[in-house]
Amino acid sequence: MSDEEVPVLIVGGSLVGLTTAMLLGHHGVASLSAERHAGTAIHPRAGHFQLGTTELLRQLGLEERVREKSLETYSATGGIIAVESLAGRELATYVKELNEGVEGFSPTVRVFINQDALEPLLRERALELGATLRNRAEAVALEQDDEGVTVTLRDLDSGDERDVRARYVVAADGNRSPMRGRLGIGMLGHKELSRSITIYFRADCAELLRDRNQGVIYVHNPELRGFFRLDRTGGTGFLVINTVGADVTEDSAIDVQSGLTEERAFQYLRTAIGTDMPMEIVDVANWRAEATCAERLREGRVFLVGDAAHVVPPNGGFGGNMGVQDARNLAWKLAAVVKGEAGPALLDTYEAERLPLCVQNVQQAYTRYATRVVPERGVEGVEPAIPDIELEIGLVMRSPAIASEEPDDGLLHQHPSASAGRPGTRAPHVVLANGRSTLDLFGSQFVVLRPAGDGVDDWAPPGAVSHVIDAEPFAEAYGLSPGGATLVRPDSVIAWRSRGPAAREEIARALAKALALDSNGARQAAGGGPT
Numbered sequence: 001m002s003d004e005e006v007p008v009l010i011v012g013g014s015l016v017g018l019t020t021a022m023l024l025g026h027h028g029v030a031s032l033s034a035e036r037h038a039g040t041a042i043h044p045r046a047g048h049f050q051l052g053t054t055e056l057l058r059q060l061g062l063e064e065r066v067r068e069k070s071l072e073t074y075s076a077t078g079g080i081i082a083v084e085s086l087a088g089r090e091l092a093t094y095v096k097e098l099n100e101g102v103e104g105f106s107p108t109v110r111v112f113i114n115q116d117a118l119e120p121l122l123r124e125r126a127l128e129l130g131a132t133l134r135n136r137a138e139a140v141a142l143e144q145d146d147e148g149v150t151v152t153l154r155d156l157d158s159g160d161e162r163d164v165r166a167r168y169v170v171a172a173d174g175n176r177s178p179m180r181g182r183l184g185i186g187m188l189g190h191k192e193l194s195r196s197i198t199i200y201f202r203a204d205c206a207e208l209l210r211d212r213n214q215g216v217i218y219v220h221n222p223e224l225r226g227f228f229r230l231d232r233t234g235g236t237g238f239l240v241i242n243t244v245g246a247d248v249t250e251d252s253a254i255d256v257q258s259g260l261t262e263e264r265a266f267q268y269l270r271t272a273i274g275t276d277m278p279m280e281i282v283d284v285a286n287w288r289a290e291a292t293c294a295e296r297l298r299e300g301r302v303f304l305v306g307d308a309a310h311v312v313p314p315n316g317g318f319g320g321n322m323g324v325q326d327a328r329n330l331a332w333k334l335a336a337v338v339k340g341e342a343g344p345a346l347l348d349t350y351e352a353e354r355l356p357l358c359v360q361n362v363q364q365a366y367t368r369y370a371t372r373v374v375p376e377r378g379v380e381g382v383e384p385a386i387p388d389i390e391l392e393i394g395l396v397m398r399s400p401a402i403a404s405e406e407p408d409d410g411l412l413h414q415h416p417s418a419s420a421g422r423p424g425t426r427a428p429h430v431v432l433a434n435g436r437s438t439l440d441l442f443g444s445q446f447v448v449l450r451p452a453g454d455g456v457d458d459w460a461p462p463g464a465v466s467h468v469i470d471a472e473p474f475a476e477a478y479g480l481s482p483g484g485a486t487l488v489r490p491d492s493v494i495a496w497r498s499r500g501p502a503a504r505e506e507i508a509r510a511l512a513k514a515l516a517l518d519s520n521g522a523r524q525a526a527g528g529g530p531t
């Protein structure tokens with residue numbers, strides 16, 4: 001007998017666990033998150049949040065709160081450059097301005113906000129949406145059978161243990177993921193790029209920043225490679241160091257941790273700043289840069305999300321953002337299955353849709369590490385860089401729940417102006433007559449969209465809502481002719497479209513397929529695991 005029952009248990013209550021909790025609450029499903037720490041993140045870590053993430057935060061009613069919080073620390077228009085040192089020469093510009101090229105493709109913008117400032121907002125919203133969050137609770141055992149999963153949670157204050165029974169478990173327990181270890185799921189890729197450190201410090205660098213209003217500043221000099229993230233005052237921030245020494249092809253260059261003394265940490269900081277000045281080291285964190293992806297994202301009723309599923313170097317800001325998209329893909333599917341609205345086979349599509357994209361993003365993070373931090377090591381085995389916007393809102397997914405159009409070109413990414421309403425991609429942003437975005441119509445349920453015109457059939461099958469859109473560019477942006485229709489999922493992904501006139505039965509069949517129901521509404525059993 002278990003002590004407690006819940007539809008979904010989330011192990012880990014940091015960035016991705018909290019996002020999953022918010023989303024399940026948003027979709028009306030109860031969840032319990034167990035987090036062994038007493039509170040949310042204590043270090044800034046993630047800072048660069050991509051369009052996929054900010055669009056989701058907008059749908060969850062957090063856009064304004066996050067933007068205001070971001071402006072307390074960062075400018076809205078920072079970029080990414082490389083310097084010899086803050087006082088020294090500028091070497092390269094990787095991103096001129098954070099939101100360059102974004103306008104017209106999204107109703108929102110990328111933001112810089114530190115993870116320790118963001119997480120309390122996610123936590124607050126998850127609670128507003130009905131999630132249960134339990135801190136100082138560590139998952140210490142897991143067993144699953146055909147009906148559900150039993151997880152033993154230890155109260156880290158009292159030492160008491162209790163069993164929680166859940167239909168499904170989401171493992172959001174970070175890069176060392178004890179859950180992944182228990183399930184025996186291996187990681188593939190580049191296992192140790194460097195034993196890096198992050199020095200959190202205070203020093204008045206405002207003068208050295210001059211008019212450089214930068215979000216991320218890479219440092220390249222004969223003593224070290226890494227990057228700064230400084231707040232807008234230039235007085236506080238952190239320095240990541242990935243390699244030390246002039247010859248980064250030497251193995252010893254990638255071990256920044258061994259033999260690190262306080263004196264040496266100050267020396268690194270002085271070198272990266274490029275001049276001596278009063279400075280205070282607040283903390284030093286050791287971490288391993290790697291570029292790896294789990295070989296599977298699911299074992300039975302347990303799903304891996306976030307750093308439990310993939311670990312990347314911070315270059316390009318992929319780690320947390322990828323995890324948020326895992327949660328976005330999975331949460332509505334779990335909710336639909338738990339509520340009996342979808343067949344359990346829908347849960348098989350999480351891995352089918354996300355794994356190829358996760359592998360691609362891991363490779364892209366590796367590309368940015370290789371080209372920005374250790375270019376001397378060469379480009380053998382390094383994939384060419386894909387433009388950020390394609391990795392954020394131009395990804396192409398495939399699964400039995402998506403009616404991909406034939407012939408399939410096999411692309412995994414495309415510029416949003418080229419994908420133009422293609423099934424498997426994020427639905428395009430079009431400004432509506434009321435000034436809102438098409439993206440504001442999605443997030444909670446399936447939506448049928450049709451271009452306005454004579455005799456248009458404003459109809460959606462039960463379980464979906466319908467909108468007729470008369471904004472001028474809509475039909476072209478979605479690739480529809482008069483009478484056509486498109487079906488958009490709660491995660492804003494296009495499940496199906498009919499370019500030309502679509503009959504009601506056809507739309508009903510498309511919805512059934514997108515929910516893994518057979519054409520008369522029966523739920524399809526899962527192929528890969530228990531239902």
Ligand SMILES: Cc1cc2nc3c(=O)[nH]c(=O)nc-3n(C[C@H](O)[C@H](O)[C@H](O)COP(=O)(O)OP(=O)(O)OC[C@H]3O[C@@H](n4cnc5c(N)ncnc54)[C@H](O)[C@@H]3O)c2cc1C
Nearest residue numbers: 012014016036046047048139173174306307317319320321
């Ligand atoms: C210097 C640096 C800069 C970065 N910059 C960016 C960036 O700009 N953009 C970006 O997107 N990402 C960035 N990242 C990566 C980002 O921080 C991570 O990808 C993100 O934190 C992953 O979130 P998560 O919730 O999956 O895992 P984590 O944040 O690691 O959280 C896992 C949680 O699970 C808990 N836990 C573990 N085991 C158990 C258990 N058995 N029981 C209960 N709880 C458990 C842990 O206590 C922890 O709180 C950066 C990382 C670093 C180090």
